[in-house]
Amino acid sequence: MTVTSPTGLPYERVAIIGSGLIGTSLAHAVRVRDPECLLQFADTDPQAVEVLGELFPDSLATTDPAQAVRDADLVMLCVPVGAVGVVSGQIAKHVKPGATVSDVGSVKRSVMGAMRDAFGPDVHVIAGHPVAGSEQSGPRAGFAEMFENRYVILTPGEDFNIEALQDLTRFWRRLGAMVEVMEAEHHDLVLAITSHLPHLIAYTIVGTADDLESVTKQEVMKYSAGGFRDFTRIAASDPVMWRDVFLNNKQAVLEVLGRFSEDLSALQRAIRWEDGDKLEDWFARTRAVRQGIVELGQDTDEVDFGRRSAAPVPKPYGDD
Amino acid sequence: MTVTSPTGLPYERVAIIGSGLIGTSLAHAVRVRDPECLLQFADTDPQAVEVLGELFPDSLATTDPAQAVRDADLVMLCVPVGAVGVVSGQIAKHVKPGATVSDVGSVKRSVMGAMRDAFGPDVHVIAGHPVAGSEQSGPRAGFAEMFENRYVILTPGEDFNIEALQDLTRFWRRLGAMVEVMEAEHHDLVLAITSHLPHLIAYTIVGTADDLESVTKQEVMKYSAGGFRDFTRIAASDPVMWRDVFLNNKQAVLEVLGRFSEDLSALQRAIRWEDGDKLEDWFARTRAVRQGIVELGQDTDEVDFGRRSAAPVPKPYGDD
CATH class of the missing domain: 3.40.50.720 (NAD(P)-binding Rossmann-like Domain)
Known part of the structure; x- marks a missing residue:
């Protein structure tokens, strides 16, 4: 009331x-x-x-x-x-x-x-x-x-x-x-793909990078603007909250993770056998998903999340 | 000269x-x-x-x-x-x-x-x-x-x-x-982890989500603010450029991908066997990496990449 x-x-x-x-x-x-x-x-x-x-x-x-x-x-x-x-x-x-x-x-x-x-x-x-x-x-x-x-x-x-x-x-x-x-069950499956798996993958790759012996931690951080830095934002989320998410949505997370691993193996195989057509086809169809998200108002349409304007002021030019 | x-x-x-x-x-x-x-x-x-x-x-x-x-x-x-x-x-x-x-x-x-x-x-x-x-x-x-x-x-x-x-x-x-x-070889290994693998993973998961029969494309887009939307930005990159990257850096990409897959399997196993301590330990150490990137000026220190301020104006309040 x-x-x-x-x-x-x-x-x-x-x-x-x-x-x-x-x-x-x-x-x-x-x-x-x-x-x-x-x-x-x-x-x-x-x-x-x-x-x-x-x-x-x-x-x-x-x-x-x-x-x-x-x-x-x-x-x-x-x-x-x-x-x-x-x-x-x-x-x-x-x-x-x-x-x-x-x-x-x-x-x-x-x-x-x-x-x-x-x-x-x-x-x-x-x-x-x-x-x-x-x-x-x-x-x-x-x-x-x-x-x-x-x-x-x-x-x-x-x-x-x-x-x-x-x-x-x-x-x-x-x-x-x-x-x-x-339904609660459907929610858990939807969020497994739109939130839980992305977090698991981001946590994984940031850890993988941190563990490499052949690439220094400094190098990982310096050259992170090539894509890696985006994953570190998600992987900076609250550890206890996320531990509990995975323990409590085990079934759905393992299900979508299985699908992801299959797809990753297929792309891995395409790289190994140099199947350029397969790679290009896969990479070309994912653009439309982002466009849909922007149209739904669930992400900014600014380039690079608008970070361009947020870039720190560089050191003076012409410094040799 | x-x-x-x-x-x-x-x-x-x-x-x-x-x-x-x-x-x-x-x-x-x-x-x-x-x-x-x-x-x-x-x-x-x-x-x-x-x-x-x-x-x-x-x-x-x-x-x-x-x-x-x-x-x-x-x-x-x-x-x-x-x-x-x-x-x-x-x-x-x-x-x-x-x-x-x-x-x-x-x-x-x-x-x-x-x-x-x-x-x-x-x-x-x-x-x-x-x-x-x-x-x-x-x-x-x-x-x-x-x-x-x-x-x-x-x-x-x-x-x-x-x-x-x-x-x-x-x-x-x-x-x-x-x-x-x-050295060119070292560059290729460093970029394999800081750029190429992140792109491969982002392309993969956006495709995985797009293929799910049990979750609609509309649901994937609507609930993308839980993490998924970040991956769609990277997965909107130029398909031909990225096809060529993977074909030309096969060795290093397969090497870091192998390490990533191992780590992902370990976390998958921790979820399956409900090893909360292992998950929490892994999730806790990745925050420091982001802090280092921000300190090096390679990412904004604004919350959520500063997207908060870029959010579209919501519909009028109180609408039942």
């Missing part, structure tokens, strides 16, 4: 458990949209709680999640997906009946299972995933525009409450996002 | 064969640095020659490379590496004695061999590679700042002329680049 003004959010009190990049971005976005909405934070790390007090001085911040969820209309679990079960257990008895519990994790089937096990029928459990982020992490990394023009996938399961789903949809839309609803 | 003013370039007449991204960027950079320097272009494509006439109205542009190299002090081959041998054969008899012939290709051993076979001892052959680029191609894609604060690797071989190397070094430095000299 929507209780607030047309410009406000459908919740008067939002609890955010976990103060990483997404949790704090959510808090900033809520603050910008509705200064009246009460925010209640919990984080296991006392230092993070201190930072939260600094960033959101008018809000509750505590190390005790049970305290943070008290009277909240919406409880957002913004912790690594492997921690959702434990945190749900800690707060289950303290969540207000009729409240909605959701999350922001990159895996939905295991999270949905963990939340359903913990909460009774008087709480609306709707898992969610904003497909947004950056390579930074921690409470100071968040920013209010994080979800603008980004997709949020909700996986309400089978016996969801329609009003609760409508309110959660409205909430995300008012933070600038586009909302889609799908 | 340097003949020009302190602010000018060490060549009075520069021939640029091939008018793609790098060839035209080179021309723009030369124009900006030294409006007096004569530019002479050749491209096999008459349409490209027309564009060159439009972009550089005070220069010679022709489909005949033999005509373009006449009297040039520096001849830069800016063609796919597989075409260097043919083009060298076409111009060999027409290059001025004492001139320097160089190139910009991403592979150096095969290019160096092809150029040495074509040119006599009265021409200075010094292969080169500016580690710079973008996902765009064609004569209109070039821009003058392309080489600013980027590394250029020169591979002069064993019996090079010291003055010719000094002049070419000075030339690149005056276009804003940092110059390094190394």
Whole structure:
């Protein structure tokens, strides 16, 4: 039931458990949209709680999640997906009946299972995933525009409450996002290819480069503008969050990884046997995918992500 | 021998064969640095020659490379590496004695061999590679700042002329680049890991995603902000150029690809056996590499490549 003004959010009190990049971005976005909405934070790390007090001085911040969820209309679990079960257990008895519990994790089937096990029928459990982020992490990394023009996938399961789903949809839309609803299993397969496999590959190649004996680390960094540097951004993402993603989406990741490995072997063979036509054909068809992404507003159309203008000022010219 | 003013370039007449991204960027950079320097272009494509006439109205542009190299002090081959041998054969008899012939290709051993076979001892052959680029191609894609604060690797071989190397070094430095000299074989190994393998992997995964039956193309594009979109930029690079790179650097690419595949298998196994410690350890050490790249000025330190500010304006808020 929507209780607030047309410009406000459908919740008067939002609890955010976990103060990483997404949790704090959510808090900033809520603050910008509705200064009246009460925010209640919990984080296991006392230092993070201190930072939260600094960033959101008018809000509750505590190390005790049970305290943070008290009277909240919406409880957002913004912790690594492997921690959702434990945190749900800690707060289950303290969540207000009729409240909605959701999350922001990159895996939905295991999270949905963990939340359903913990909460009774008087709480609306709707898992969610904003497909947004950056390579930074921690409470100071968040920013209010994080979800603008980004997709949020909700996986309400089978016996969801329609009003609760409508309110959660409205909430995300008012933070600038586009909302889609799908099955948790399908979400996990889609994200395995659009997010999890790209991260696994980026982590792998950055490690491979770092391990080479014949090429120095300095050389890897100096000549990284040939393509490698792009992978290092993704491979700078939060290690614990990503460990949990792979442990919790094992099946789908192994499935798309198998397909990728097959394709890579085929291209490897084309290189070995100097099959130029096969290589050129493969390389020519991938341009269209990028064009589609740019048209959907999911990436900038600027050359080189617009980094050209962001290049550091070079040393004075003519220096011999 | 340097003949020009302190602010000018060490060549009075520069021939640029091939008018793609790098060839035209080179021309723009030369124009900006030294409006007096004569530019002479050749491209096999008459349409490209027309564009060159439009972009550089005070220069010679022709489909005949033999005509373009006449009297040039520096001849830069800016063609796919597989075409260097043919083009060298076409111009060999027409290059001025004492001139320097160089190139910009991403592979150096095969290019160096092809150029040495074509040119006599009265021409200075010094292969080169500016580690710079973008996902765009064609004569209109070039821009003058392309080489600013980027590394250029020169591979002069064993019996090079010291003055010719000094002049070419000075030339690149005056276009804003940092110059390094190394063995062609070592260049090819370094670039195999910092550029060629990243491109191969990006091309592979974008194709893999495009082929999946269980995930629609629309879904791949909509949810690409989870990491995939970054790979599509690299996989939008010029197909012919990259086909030639892989055919001409087979050995080094297969070597680093072997190492990558081993590492990927190890991480695949860690996922299958749920070895969280191994995953977390691997993911934690790759952050330092990115930090080093940013410190060397080879990537922006802005979050998400600075794309945050480039995000399209979202649809109006509050839209239910």
